Amino acid sequence: MKNLWFVSSFILVLISCNPFICKNIQTNNGANINAAVSFSDTLAARRYKAKINYKTTEITGILICKKINNSTLAGVFINEFGIKGFDFTLTETGAKMGYVFKNLDKWYIRKTLETDLHFMFSMPKVGSICTINDTAVYVVPVNRNLRYVYHLTNEKKMARIEMWKGGRIIATKMQYTNELSKNVLNMRHTDGVLSYKFCEINKTQ
Amino acid sequence: MRIILSFVTILLCASVTAQDVAFKLIPKAEIISYTASISKASASLTSLQCSFTQTKNIAILAESVVSKGKLLYKKENKLCWEYVSPYYYLFALNGDKVYIKNDKSTKQFDTKSNALFKEISLLLVNSVSGIELIDPKKFDVSFYENAKMVQARLTPKNKTLKSMLSTIALNFEKTTYMVQTIVLTEPLGDSTTIIFSDKKINQPIDDEKFMVRQ
Numbered sequence: 001m002k003n004l005w006f007v008s009s010f011i012l013v014l015i016s017c018n019p020f021i022c023k024n025i026q027t028n029n030g031a032n033i034n035a036a037v038s039f040s041d042t043l044a045a046r047r048y049k050a051k052i053n054y055k056t057t058e059i060t061g062i063l064i065c066k067k068i069n070n071s072t073l074a075g076v077f078i079n080e081f082g083i084k085g086f087d088f089t090l091t092e093t094g095a096k097m098g099y100v101f102k103n104l105d106k107w108y109i110r111k112t113l114e115t116d117l118h119f120m121f122s123m124p125k126v127g128s129i130c131t132i133n134d135t136a137v138y139v140v141p142v143n144r145n146l147r148y149v150y151h152l153t154n155e156k157k158m159a160r161i162e163m164w165k166g167g168r169i170i171a172t173k174m175q176y177t178n179e180l181s182k183n184v185l186n187m188r189h190t191d192g193v194l195s196y197k198f199c200e201i202n203k204t205q
Numbered sequence: 206m207r208i209i210l211s212f213v214t215i216l217l218c219a220s221v222t223a224q225d226v227a228f229k230l231i232p233k234a235e236i237i238s239y240t241a242s243i244s245k246a247s248a249s250l251t252s253l254q255c256s257f258t259q260t261k262n263i264a265i266l267a268e269s270v271v272s273k274g275k276l277l278y279k280k281e282n283k284l285c286w287e288y289v290s291p292y293y294y295l296f297a298l299n300g301d302k303v304y305i306k307n308d309k310s311t312k313q314f315d316t317k318s319n320a321l322f323k324e325i326s327l328l329l330v331n332s333v334s335g336i337e338l339i340d341p342k343k344f345d346v347s348f349y350e351n352a353k354m355v356q357a358r359l360t361p362k363n364k365t366l367k368s369m370l371s372t373i374a375l376n377f378e379k380t381t382y383m384v385q386t387i388v389l390t391e392p393l394g395d396s397t398t399i400i401f402s403d404k405k406i407n408q409p410i411d412d413e414k415f416m417v418r419q
Contacts, residue, residue, distance in 0.1 A: 045266060045268045047291070049291070049292050060307065062270055064266060064268055064270065066268060068266075074265055074266055076263050076265060076266060078261055078263075078270065080272070080294045080296070081259075081397075082261040082270070082389070083369070084263075084391065084395060087265055099393060102365065102368055201291045201292060202291065
């Protein structure tokens with residue numbers, strides 16, 4: 001039994017260590033990606049109509065985000081009745097959950113939300129430019145195993161962002177402006193289990 | 206279910222004014238006459254139509270979220286809680302059925318098999334009339350008054366509810382003993398205030414209004 005556990009663990013480690021391969025690496029000259037959603041330019045709160053889907057469960061409500069100092073963004077998710085689902089703070093290096101509604105307050109939910117919210121709302125500095133499958137991309141290392149990969153259009157606008165864990169894409173994000181000129185953030189885990197859609201709304205609509 | 210209905214009834218009866226005018230504690234000996242008046246008003250309420258404004262104050266962001274909509278209530282267990290701003294969202298209770306409708310879809314749930322919706326429905330309905338909420342078994346209750354209003358302050362005894370809400374304040378108009386304002390205060394300082402306005406009491410409402418279709 002012990003041997004079986006060891007072999008399984010070793011195989012899992014090998015799989016998870018599937019390396020991130022990006023060729024022709026060039027150090028970025030310091031330019032930031034022109035993100036569709038940027039909090040660095042405003043102290044005003046941004047409000048989003050939020051939809052979170054987990055398997056067959058759908059949670060809807062309002063997400064409000066606001067820059068609370070030069071390096072920190074804070075956010076709160078409430079449902080339509082005003083009941084708070086969770087709140088969080090976010091810096092360049094990561095997100096930290098604060099309050100989480102009792103029924104959702106599990107360590108793995110906190111960890112998933114922290115990872116996903118950082119991916120959704122951070123605007124990290126680009127680390128390097130390289131090519132994946134002959135496509136030029138910007139790469140942002142978040143930690144030893146996690147990277148954000150930005151695919152840009154010819155006009156240097158964001159087309160798609162991927163979250164890579166080791167050598168695998170685990171989530172993708174799209175940012176765009178809808179027909180009402182509002183920002184929309186769309187994130188989906190590649191396994192199809194979890195997805196988020198945040199559509200910006202006015203303070204009074 | 207009765208508790209939910211009462212909660213909704215209370216919420217529906219609200220329409221605020223001067224709620225910040227100082228309240229003073231009502232002596233215990235006088236409470237019974239106020240609760241009797243509230244019970245009588247609640248018992249006589251057969252239907253309610255009104256507008257509401259819900260303001261959520263978020264302490265951590267120093268921001269508020271204002272939602273507006275319309276409420277329909279028909280005794281015993283028909284409720285339609287319709288948000289029109291900042292976006293469309295409808296929560297309707299019709300007997301044991303709960304309907305949730307947004308701009309794209311309608312979902313139906315059964316309160317018998319879904320404990321969460323049962324709780325939500327009960328809370329909403331009870332907020333309309335108020336009296337079912339003022340239950341000393343579930344809350345520590347104290348009463349306050351000013352010239353225009355009577356306020357029931359409820360402190361939850363139940364652990365789960367206590368973790369979500371530190372107090373529920375129900376403001377009743379002295380003229381009608383119907384709920385005018387509800388203030389839900391959370392342990393971390395956030396609060397939700399619901400104000401009812403343009404109330405039409407005991408006017409006929411077609412049952413069709415509570416039938417939510419795709």
